[in-house]
Amino acid sequence: MLICLTASHKNAEFDMLERLSANAETAATRIVDGHDALQGAVVVATCNRFEAYLDLDLDAHSGDSPVPAVHEAIRAVGTVAGLEPDELRTTFGFVHGNAVAGHLFAVASGLESVVIGEGEIAGQVRRSLERARAEGTTTPDLERLFQRASQTSRRVKNETGIGGEGRSLVRLALDLAESRITDWAGTRVLLVGTGRFAGASLAALRDRGASDVRVYSPSGRASRFAANHSIEAVAKADYAAAAASADVIVTCTTVEHHVVDRALIEAGRAELGASGASAAVSAPAAITTVPEPSSTPAARQLVIDLGLPRNVSPDVTLVSGVELLDLETIRIHAPLEELGATDAAREIVGQAARVFGETREELDVAPAVVALRRHVFDILDAEIARAQARGDDDGRTEAALRHMAGVLLHTPMVRSREHARAGEQRAWVDGVAAVFGVTPDAPAASSADAAGERATGGAASA
Incomplete structure (x- = not known):
């Protein structure tokens, strides 16, 4: 049984999503260790979403109820994120059965994102x-589910306009910045x-005409990135001054601490102010020194925080002239979805989910189908x-017998697919x-001799 536990910008506070996302890497392992019925787990964690896709074996371990296993999964997530299970239970959305495919396909296609159609998801x-x-x-x-999700998202992208240029979070953030630039x-x-x-941020900036772009890396990778993208790298010793002199700072790291805060900006401004005063004192009286633009503190600064966990401390807004644009603000200003493209995308998603559900349901009766065919063909061979x-x-x-076996099997095979698609697999298997007298675990035709004995009445007519 497939189940999805979902928390997103639609039903969870940003602080909770931040904590869930920050600890997502260890969640799946904790989940599957929590209960015998939990056979597998795949965790999807993004800026605005945390989802755990679970595969439960209820018949073997939990009877008919998934509740104990689901509660253990929630407890495991709470443990790694430092959140109370009761708090998560009241927040998580719960999707099960065939609806899981429709949900994941919509997520992968960008239909559930802050910006409808965003491409990163x-x-x-x-x-x-x-x-x-x-x-x-x-x-x-879970493999089939996620592989089909990727196929569906590609189809949505190729057949609708929903994933077109300018629909990502990065581009939306820069769109919102246009009023300040x-x-x-x-x-x-x-x-x-x-x-x-x-x-992605650098590409979007260049699309808008930005050419004076420098890069700093908290992990020391700036030089390689700068060389690959033909921009200038900022050394650690120069970071504060570079931050204070920038008109726009865009942060998008995965570190779990703030990389921009009030102290950094104020230290950089002080450093630039001191260097500017020193240059003015050393210059001859008849010459007016004009500092390089990159050495001058920016009068107005826009800080765009695309990180999760947050890359920027809220206290930067206490510095004069600094404005912060973070994911919460971006979410509030996300544009309305384009109805035509969205409707077409949802139709593709719905169709793909139905096909996935039908295929999976047919797989559910497959062992009984195999047992029945083995039963009939054992009789046939005898x-x-x-x-x-x-x-x-x-x-x-022999030819007549083989033809008769095919005719006899045709209707049961058709009925197996019909019952599976109607959700009545158990009725077919029981029938x-x-x-x-055939079950998947104990097929009645265990040998050719036994099959021949059961079919004695038919032998005379053959």
């Missing part, structure tokens, strides 16, 4: 599965971070052997057991 979903594989917490059902070409930008979001022993030299009797 598909990669995040894919990497979540890769992490689960590495940790050994995935299962065949008069000319991107003359804007000094400091990029803090060198990961995937940093690359009757063919009997016919050959009686002199079926031209093979006509096969009642009529033929």
Whole structure:
């Protein structure tokens, strides 16, 4: 049984999402260790979402109720995130059965994001599965679910306009910054971070005409990133001054501490002020020294925080001229979805979810189908052997028997698919057991001799 526990910008406070996301890497392992029925778990954690996709084996370990296993999964998540289980239980949304596929496909396609159609989520979903594989917490059902989610998101992107240019969080943040920026070409930008979001941020900045972009990395990777993207790297010793002189600071790191705060900006401004005064004193009286733009504190600064956990301390807004644009603000200003493209995308998602559900339901009856076919063909082989022993030299009797077996199996096979799609797999499996005495665990035809004995009445007519 597939179940999804979901907390997102729609039902959870940002502080909770931040704590869940910060500890997501160890959550799946804790979940599967928490209860015997929990066979697998894949965790998807993004800026505005934390979801645990669970695969439960209820028949073997929990009877008919998933509640004990789900409670243990929630307790495990609470343990790694430092949150109370009761708080999580009242927050988490609960999706189960075939609805899980529809939910994940919509998430992977960007239909549940802050910005409808944002492109980063598909990669995040894919990497979540890769992490689960590495940790050994995935299962065949979860593999199929996430692989189909990736296929569906690609189809949505290719067949609708919902994932078009300018719909990512990065681009929305820069759209919101437009009212503060008069000319991107003359804007000094400091990029803090060198990961995937940093690359997307740099591309979006360049699309708007920004050319004065420098990069700083808390982990020391700035030089390599700068060389790959033809920009200037900022050394650790120069970071405060660079931060104070930038008109726009964009942060997008995965570190779990603030990389920009009030103390940093004020220290940088003091440093720049001291260096400017020193230059003015040393210059001849007849010469007016004009500092380089990068050495002058910015009068007005916009700090864009795209990190989760937060990269920027809220206290930066206490510094004169500094304004903070964070994920919470971006969420509030997210534009309304484009209805036409969204409707088309949801139709694709719904269709893919139905197909996934039908396929999975057919897999549920597959062992009984195999047992029934084995039962029939064991009988068939026994009757063919009997016919050959009686002199079926031209093979006509064998051909007739094989044709009859195919005809007899046709209707049960059609009914198996019909019952599966109607959610009535158990009725079909029970019917096969009642009529033929066949079950997946103990097929009635255990040998050709036994099959021949059961089919004695048919041998005479053959």
